[in-house]
Amino acid sequence: MKLLLILMVIAGGMGLSVEAGLLGPLGVAVGDLWATLSIFGVGAILTFLLMLFFSPRETPSFFQQPGWTLTGGILGVGYVVILTITAPKIGIAMMMISVLAGQVGKSLLIDHFGWLGVERRPVNKQRMIALVFICIALALIAGGQA
Amino acid sequence: MILLMVLLAVIGGCLLSIQATVNGRLGSQVGVLKTAFLTFSIGAMITVLLILFFEQPHDVTLMEVPKWRLLGAFCGVPYILIMIFAVQRIGTAVATVAVIFGQLTMSMLIDNFGWLGNNVMPFSWPRVLAVVCLAIALYFIYASNRAETASN
Structure with a gap:
């Protein structure tokens, strides 16, 4: 059981590299920002569906949280754009x-x-x-x- | 040029660890799935703004590239789910090492064979040595995470 979980996590890590591997050439073809949108656009739709069906009900609202704790998406864009620009070069x-x-x-x-x-x-x-x-x-x- | 790109990627890693901290805090309040959704949707909105004002026209659009090239998010989102599921059961220490192991193996493979349309960067002795160094680094990350889990 534990070994299976570890293998799953390894596969998850491999997924991250595949994601990076897809982004670089895509960025060269259609532009770095469009490639970034392919991640966040599709990701937003996927996670919206997951949240709608599987999120625990009655969790506190985003508006009850301090504003700075909601900035994860802004930081994420910085990361993905950098990924797209640097991967094909190095x-x-x-x-x-x-x-x-x-x-x-x-x-x-x-x-x-x-x-x-x-x-x-x-x-x-x-x-x-x-x-x-x-x-x-x-x-x-x-x-x-x- | 290489140095500049490496520096940029290091900054990317810094952003990622700030994001992990910020999202970790939010996730403990509103739940991981809501946090993931917020991250992706705000990311999408910001990217659209950036595209509108800064992107140069390209010959090819997202609609014209082969569809498999658009599957990046389908590789990234499962990672989030797997981590939610696995970290509670195997602990952060083991999970961290396993993720990094998966990332490195796959990236060496992609570089070596030039998969997914990437440039071929063959496996070489310096790369083998680098993997050894990373294995040592992973051991220390593991030891440090385990010590922290024990002290909590």
Whole structure:
């Protein structure tokens, strides 16, 4: 059971790379912003249907939440546009590793300073080491390509 | 040029982790599916605005490309659902490592074979070493997430 779940999550991660792999060439053909719309337009319709049928009922309204907690979509556009522009130029692998470096680095900062309403947790040594190794991996792939 | 693109992708990763934090907070209040819908619909609205004002005309439109190229969202949305379902059962630590493992394997494959119309970037020794470094990094992310889960 647990193994099956892990395999599902691995497949989910593969899906993310396939998504990135589709976006790059699509962006070259129809324009980066149109490619981005293909993700958010179709995604909005899919998640609307899922929400309509499967969301728990009687959850609090969006309007009862602080405005800044609703900005996820704005940040998402930045990410997908960047994905579309960079993937064809540096390759999917290097793009994914750079994204990973950004994620780990940023979440270190968010945790360390307690930004965005997160409980403050001083930088932990293990994630610091992880970030260093991710940077080495980036350098190796970039060096191999040049 | 490569350096600039890498830097841009790192910024993309930063945006993604801010988004994860913001959405995590919203999700705990209104539910994950509502949060996912809000993210995609606001994303779609902003993209339409950007297209109206900034996009240059292209020879090909979304309606003319082969349909399989439009399936990106069908690969991204299941990820959200799988994560909702799996994280509660296997924990964040294992889930994080498994996602990144899946991403890397698939991206190396896409690069190596040039699948989906991408440029071919063959597997090479530096890439093997990079995978080893990432495996080590993943181990430390796993250890750190597990320590956090234990202390909560």
